[in-house]
Amino acid sequence: MLHTQGPLRSIDVGARDTTTESIDDILVDFIGGRGVATALAHDRIPFDADPLGAENKLYFTTGPMQASRMSFTGRMNCTGISPLTDGLFSSNAGGFLSRNFVGAGNAAVEITGKADELLAVHVREDGVTFEPVPELAGAEVPETVEYAAAEHDLDPEHTACIGPAGENEVRFASIMTTESRAFGRGGLGAVLGAKNIKLLTFDGEAEPPVEIPPMQMEVHQEAATDDHIMKRQGTTSVTDLANESDALPAYYFADQSFEGAEGINGDRVEEKKYKKGTCSQCAFACKLPTRDEATGVETEGPEFETVMSFGSNCGVDDIVDVMRANELCDRLGLDVISAGDVVAGYLASEDRFGDAALVRETVEQIAHREGVGDTLAEGIDRAHEELGVENWTVKGMEFPAHDGRALNGQGLSFATANRGADHMYATFYAYEYPLVPREHAFDPDGLSDEKAAKLVELENTRALEDCGVVCRFSRDFMTPERFEGLFGADYDDLLAVGGRVVELERHFNNQRGFDRSDDRLPYDVDGFEAALDAYYDVRGWSEEGVVSDVGGPASTAAD
The missing domain is CATH 3.60.9.10 (Aldehyde ferredoxin oxidoreductase, N-terminal domain)
Incomplete structure (x- = not known):
C-alpha cells in the first residue's frame, strides 16, 4: 500500500x-x-x-x-x-x-x-x-x-x-x-x-522515495479540461440551490432561506473574481481571488460557508460586506464559519441583523478579546446563555450551511462527526441536494438504516482522502478504481484505513467523556434515534456510542 x-x-x-x-x-x-x-x-x-x-x-x-x-x-x-x-x-x-x-x-x-x-x-x-x-x-x-x-x-x-x-x-x-x-x-x-x-x-529539497503510478496524469488532465462551475464560482455555486432547498441558514438559524441570497450568491462572487486561484499542482483552480474596485477590498473568497455565516446568517445581503468580513478574518486568523455564527448570535441578541459595520467591529473585538469580544471569543456553546440565544452547536462547534433540518442525512452527519458540526467530515449534503448523479442520491427527507450505512461509508471515504492527502473536490475524478490504482491496494482495505481513523478519534474522545449524549442536534429530525442506533451498529460501537476496542492493524478494521 x-x-x-x-x-x-x-x-x-x-x-x-x-x-x-x-x-x-x-x-x-x-x-x-x-x-x-x-x-x-x-x-x-x-x-x-x-x-x-x-x-x-x-x-x-x-x-x-x-x-x-x-x-x-x-x-x-x-x-x-x-x-x-x-x-x-x-x-x-x-x-x-x-x-x-x-x-x-x-x-x-x-x-x-x-x-x-x-x-x-x-x-x-x-x-x-x-x-x-x-x-x-x-x-x-x-x-x-x-x-x-x-x-x-x-x-x-x-x-x-x-x-x-x-x-x-x-x-x-x-x-x-x-x-x-x-x-x-x-x-x-x-x-x-x-x-x-x-x-x-x-x-528544504528532500525528495522522499515515494513512486506515484502514471494514473496520476489521467486525473490531472481531466481536472485541467473539465468545464466545472466551481472553476468560476468555487463553492458559492451552490448558494442558490441551498436557498431553494431551505438549506441556507439565515438570521442566526431562525430561517432556512434568505430573501437577500441574490446579493451574495455565486454570480456576485464571480463578478468580483479578478484572476484564477489554485493550490499546489492543481489544475482545477477553484479558488476565488476577489476584488471590489469601489472599496479597494481584496480577498480570497468568500466561499459558500462564509456567504452563509457572514451573509445570510447575519442578515447581510451585499457580497462586498461579506468579502470585507472574510478578509478581516484572514488577517486576524479567525475561522470564518465559527466567527460569522458567533457574530450572528450577537446580532440576534442585540436585534441588529444586517448591520455590516457592527459585524466588522465585533470581529475585531473577538480577535483582541476586547469588550463583548472576550465573551464571544469563547464560542457560542460557552456564550449562548449570556447572550440569551439558542446553542447552535454540536460538540461545541458552530454550524456551517447545508441545513440538516432540510437535508436530514446531513443532519445525522453533523451529530455523529467526531469534529462536531462539520460539513466536510462526510459531505452527506452532496447526496441530498443532490450534487451527485441521481442514481446515487438520497431523498433529503427522513432518516433510515440505509442513510446510516451510507454515512459510515462517506466518513471512511473522507478519512481516506485526508490520509492521502486528496482534496474533497476530487469527488468526480477519484473513483474507487483510481484509488486502487494509485494506492496499490483493494478499495475495501483502503476504506478500512479510513474507518480505523474514525474509530481512533472516537476512542480518544470517549476517554475524555464523549458518548451518545454528545451526538445531538439543536432541532428534531424524524427517525433520528433509530438512525443513530443503526449508525453505531454498522460501526460496531456500543449503544452509547463508545468504542470498546481499538486494537489490531488498520487493514482489519470494520468498514
Missing part, C-alpha cells in the same frame, strides 16, 4: 530541543495525513490533556500524494485537541505549504511544550532553529508573512502562522498558511498561541 516516507520530527518548544524517530509501522498502517497524525496523537497525547496546556501537541502531516504532480493534492493536515470542542480534532488546509513541508524531509512534525517567549520555529532539512520574535506580538497575518520574507527570504508558501486571535487564545482561531488559507474550525491556532509560537516555516 502506498504510504508516506520519512521520520517523525518532535519539537519541544519549551526545551527548544528536537529529536527524530522512525514511525514506519504507523506509516504502513495509516498511509499519511490525518491517519498518521491521529495514530500519533492517540498514543502520545494524554487523554486528560488541557487543550491550551503544554501537554497538548500538534501534528503536521502530509500524505504520499504530495510526492505527485496530480491535481487535488496541494493540501496537508494538522491534528491536536481542540479548545473549541475539547475533543481530538484534525484540520485540513490547502495552498502551497505541503510541498515545502515534504521538502524539509519529515513524514510528520510534532509540536509540544510551551515556549517562555514568542517564537518563530524554522524547520529545515538539516534541523530546527528557534527565533525569539517579540516584535511580532499582536501582528496580523500579512505582517507576519512579510517578516518571513524580509528576514528569511521565504515566501508565504513556506509559512504557517497565527494572528492576534491565536495569540489571544480565541477558541476558534485558525493557523494560517500561504497567508490566506486556513487550518480552520477547531481552534488549533489557539493551541499554537498557547505554546507561544507565532510562526512556523518549512523549507
Whole structure:
C-alpha cells in the first residue's frame, strides 16, 4: 500500500530541543495525513490533556500524494485537541505549504511544550532553529508573512502562522498558511498561541522515495479540461440551490432561506473574481481571488460557508460586506464559519441583523478579546446563555450551511462527526441536494438504516482522502478504481484505513467523556434515534456510542 516516507520530527518548544524517530509501522498502517497524525496523537497525547496546556501537541502531516504532480493534492493536515470542542480534532488546509513541508524531509512534525517567549520555529532539512520574535506580538497575518520574507527570504508558501486571535487564545482561531488559507474550525491556532509560537516555516529539497503510478496524469488532465462551475464560482455555486432547498441558514438559524441570497450568491462572487486561484499542482483552480474596485477590498473568497455565516446568517445581503468580513478574518486568523455564527448570535441578541459595520467591529473585538469580544471569543456553546440565544452547536462547534433540518442525512452527519458540526467530515449534503448523479442520491427527507450505512461509508471515504492527502473536490475524478490504482491496494482495505481513523478519534474522545449524549442536534429530525442506533451498529460501537476496542492493524478494521 502506498504510504508516506520519512521520520517523525518532535519539537519541544519549551526545551527548544528536537529529536527524530522512525514511525514506519504507523506509516504502513495509516498511509499519511490525518491517519498518521491521529495514530500519533492517540498514543502520545494524554487523554486528560488541557487543550491550551503544554501537554497538548500538534501534528503536521502530509500524505504520499504530495510526492505527485496530480491535481487535488496541494493540501496537508494538522491534528491536536481542540479548545473549541475539547475533543481530538484534525484540520485540513490547502495552498502551497505541503510541498515545502515534504521538502524539509519529515513524514510528520510534532509540536509540544510551551515556549517562555514568542517564537518563530524554522524547520529545515538539516534541523530546527528557534527565533525569539517579540516584535511580532499582536501582528496580523500579512505582517507576519512579510517578516518571513524580509528576514528569511521565504515566501508565504513556506509559512504557517497565527494572528492576534491565536495569540489571544480565541477558541476558534485558525493557523494560517500561504497567508490566506486556513487550518480552520477547531481552534488549533489557539493551541499554537498557547505554546507561544507565532510562526512556523518549512523549507528544504528532500525528495522522499515515494513512486506515484502514471494514473496520476489521467486525473490531472481531466481536472485541467473539465468545464466545472466551481472553476468560476468555487463553492458559492451552490448558494442558490441551498436557498431553494431551505438549506441556507439565515438570521442566526431562525430561517432556512434568505430573501437577500441574490446579493451574495455565486454570480456576485464571480463578478468580483479578478484572476484564477489554485493550490499546489492543481489544475482545477477553484479558488476565488476577489476584488471590489469601489472599496479597494481584496480577498480570497468568500466561499459558500462564509456567504452563509457572514451573509445570510447575519442578515447581510451585499457580497462586498461579506468579502470585507472574510478578509478581516484572514488577517486576524479567525475561522470564518465559527466567527460569522458567533457574530450572528450577537446580532440576534442585540436585534441588529444586517448591520455590516457592527459585524466588522465585533470581529475585531473577538480577535483582541476586547469588550463583548472576550465573551464571544469563547464560542457560542460557552456564550449562548449570556447572550440569551439558542446553542447552535454540536460538540461545541458552530454550524456551517447545508441545513440538516432540510437535508436530514446531513443532519445525522453533523451529530455523529467526531469534529462536531462539520460539513466536510462526510459531505452527506452532496447526496441530498443532490450534487451527485441521481442514481446515487438520497431523498433529503427522513432518516433510515440505509442513510446510516451510507454515512459510515462517506466518513471512511473522507478519512481516506485526508490520509492521502486528496482534496474533497476530487469527488468526480477519484473513483474507487483510481484509488486502487494509485494506492496499490483493494478499495475495501483502503476504506478500512479510513474507518480505523474514525474509530481512533472516537476512542480518544470517549476517554475524555464523549458518548451518545454528545451526538445531538439543536432541532428534531424524524427517525433520528433509530438512525443513530443503526449508525453505531454498522460501526460496531456500543449503544452509547463508545468504542470498546481499538486494537489490531488498520487493514482489519470494520468498514
